[in-house]
């Protein structure tokens with residue numbers, strides 16, 4: 204393989220039935236880095252004869268379309284999609300071409316149906332160092348190792364397994380979150396809930412995966428949060444993707460990415476060893492890691508369970524949700540009424556109550572559409588050139604920039620993908636069930652217990668609660684303050700241990 208004619212793919216979040224597309228306020232882009240065949244390649248000639256993908260005018264030397272894309276790429280990608288169609292290319296930086304996939308049909312065709320080709324990952328020197336040359340799961344190449352790994356992960360945190368084994372674990376940590384918010388969350392100036400939200404997510408994920416939980420002061424908790432935030436920064440660092448020639452000047456950044464990988468292994472490796480030892484001692488602990496180790500023994504595979512990024516994506520999703528709800532008090536009222544009518548105020552909703560709470564469920568779907576934590580997804584790369592023809596321009600989804608949970612209540616909504624926050628195709632997020640179950644129940648609990656309101660200034664006037672921006676830079680942790688105003692007196696009693 205020689206040069207990289209790269210391609211990035213993103214979607215316009217506005218197709219007919221709620222399927223996706225970059226723009227709308229919520230855009231999940233899905234990258235495909237498309238390698239050019241070498242001249243020696245037998246098929247090269249065939250591909251050279253094909254039409255080039257449409258591309259917007261105005262690419263400049265070295266930076267390509269970067270300046271035109273600007274600070275809010277999802278809006279620009281959507282705008283171009285309206286004139287160029289559901290698949291087109293843009294030049295991003297010095298050598299990369301991104302193929303923008305701007306309709307759910309194109310995504311389904313390319314990433315789902317042609318998954319065998321479109322499930323590799325791109326690599327930059329930073330990602331190589333961070334993933335220990337592609338060994339770390341999320342950056343692994345699409346080979347048999349990855350397939351075994353995904354099989355084990357999918358089995359250990361499947362929807363049915365989570366419902367059978369871990370519902371109570373998620374509720375227990377959510378109760379702790381509610382009590383923390385009850386104790387500290389209702390001050391006029393508001394609070395920034397991020398430390399409490401992180402504690403909830405780290406505890407619920409680590410309990411399910413390693414049977415481990417922490418207090419806020421625990422050094423391990425602080426280290427995990429630090430690792431998560433650093434991982435997000437590394438994984439979302441676009442510098443070398445856009446300008447690979449800068450690698451020699453970014454040696455220290457590349458070294459830091461390698462070091463981060465070692466630190467992740469150190470912390471999570473310790474937990475894996477504890478679970479392994481307990482197995483040996485005949486004291487098996489109930490957790491996904493134990494199941495995983497059991498499966499490895501029969502399959503002879505030695506992958507790792509160390510996806511620290513999921514702690515951030517889940518925390519960002521919940522923080523986004525809280526800041527959005529503070530801006531949409533009417534949405535909170537409707538969800539509260541639904542919960543009160545169908546569950547009451549004597550117990551907390553469970554993840555298995557989803558069917559009885561369709562509007563509350565739609566809030567989660569809309570949060571993931573409106574502000575996907577990884578709006579560009581994780582880059583996919585295709586392993587060979589591909590041909591794609593016969594596309595059409597999709598119908599535009601109404602009000603893409605509005606937060607409207609009710610859009611997901613349409614009869615047809617269940618039949619189509621409502622967002623691409625978890626990616627697509629063979630690399631789709633294996634933690635999506637865990638993330639959705641945890642987020643659904645914790646959002647339902649918060650809405651049942653509190654009105655999330657804007658903070659007040661010294662004169663008692665409500666202040667703005669900013670929503671997170673979608674920009675080309677790495678996903679960031681939303682920073683805002685809100686008040687958690689208790690709705691009733693049952694919160695403490697509902698949070699008592701059963």
Ligand code: HEM
Pocket residue numbers: 340341342343353408510513514516517520575576577580581582583623624625626627628629630631632633634635637638
């Ligand atoms: C709201 C929370 C989450 C979001 C938005 C999210 C999003 C994503 C996205 C967009 C991808 C890339 C998919 C693709 O390449 O098409 C991904 C991959 C991945 N996610 Fe998640 N995720 C979340 C939570 C989790 C959780 C809770 C776990 C595990 C416990 C997890 C584990 C993984 C792993 C291991 C991969 C790599 C899969 C691969 O490369 O084959 N994620 N996630």
